[in-house]
Amino acid sequence: MTLHVTNTLTGEKEPFEPQDPENVLLYYCGLTVSDPPHLGHARSWVHVDVMHRWLEQLGYDVRHVENFTDVNEKIVARVGEDDLGADESAVAESYVRRTIEDMRSLNLLRAEVYPRVSEHVPEIVDLVETLIEKGYAYESNGSVYFDVTSFEEYGKLSNQELTEIESQGDPDERSEKRHPADFALWKAGGVDPDAVEEHRHEGVDHGGDPPEGLTWDSPWGEGRPGWHIECSAMSMTHLGETLDIHVGGRDLVFPHHENEIAQSEAATDQQFANYWLHCELFQMDEEKMSSSLGNFVTVAEAIDRWGANVMRTFLTAGSYNSQQLYSDETIAEAEERWDQLERAYEAAVETLDSPAASSKAEDQTLREAVADAREAFRTAMNDDFNTREAQSALLSVATAINRHLEDASDEYDYRGLRRAVEALEELGGVLGLSFDGSTTGSAELAGDVVELVLEVREREREAGNYERADELRDELAALGIEVQDADDGPTYRLPDGG
């Protein structure tokens, strides 16, 4: 089976065919850098990353672009907070830096480009001019609006008729518009002080008047780009007029993505994106996770607490396009699955490193299980990136390894185990899981110390002082160090997070 994806544009699962059989143009609607990224963002990132990795696995060259929106009232609202920066662009850059650090700590592949709105104003102005020239946009009081009635297919992504689309919004702004659903391509003047005020954190003293934000000269006077136009301008600049895949959060379907389609296709007369993929959102106990609600766990906190592998296991525990429950229990389950993978991996590697592994035994059951798992993984990923099924294939490799180690006594199937380990590394790698990254300097030292304690404990055990031995084990457990006794001596695992 070849790769199939669910396309929001058609509402159907379709075979994936890029324009160029060797390249995939992938654009992801990135974030507005006005707050630290939270796990909701991470969920989308990880799924986009897995798509990227799988497409590469299928042999495509992936040209992957993710934007940063660095022009926004919310960013201006942070000016003067802590040490974020003295103006809009400084605040934005400081969040961009943090965001990229978070992405790296989540083991995300780098995008080819991370364009910023502030660096693309000339392209945005050009695009707006084109739209005016072609009769799709009009100027009003120094602002420019897209005329939704001029674009016949408006509403095709979100499946709405124009007559159904209500517009609330600022009444002043509305009076400048011909149709209530018209949206701003260019906004006259500087930042909106009310909007800045609205997004300020409570209890933070910014002192004095709201700071100025960035503005640019344009044919319509001083102003700033509208929200939607940036993605069109940036994706066209870096990837051309027609994208293969455009990914974003489900909450962006309307109006953002709808507007992107309208302005892009009106300007180029070309299809803007062939496949629209939308990541579903976390479902909290009561509410979704959102910056504006403040009920988020930041990516940095999550990594600190659980580590990248557990997080990635958790974030891929559901399909990208179905909602996922966020709770302590669901994270704990993901942690358990990751632990199982890691334990099996380590047990296999340890066996491979031991002299016993030189035996020539063959375990067909093991080998078949690994081959089946690879096939199942491939089928799962090709079926609209079904990461949960893919995890299940991975777990079946772990089970096969454990079974073999259990059954084989000393006659290990060296090549079979080798293949199993490779499968875990390769397939796990597609999900961005990493089996070898946990030995930082401090972890190594910690390991030496733990081994010392275990030696002491072994002597206690040999002397029959089990009470003392159990105490030591419990104390290590309290530090998050898991000790397991076996025939050939104890093994241990340090807590995740490194």
Add this chain to the structure above:
RNA sequence: GCCAAGGUGGCAGAGUCCGGCCGAACGCAGCGGCCUGCAGAGCCGCCCACCGCCGGUUCAAAUCCGGCCCUUGGCUCCA
């Protein structure tokens, strides 16, 4: 109100596009056994699902059609 996506075991979550292999995957929790000084891990086995409700199509439906109920997201900044 309108648009969209969902409702599957105690939990979580695949399967629904292309009806039968689904007597429903994987994981967690629970139960029994092996192993073990004990514990954990691991292995083997088991328990728990008439797949939201009602009706229809069919030899056959979790999967198709119709109606209803409920949940979530969007319609306003949002991954």
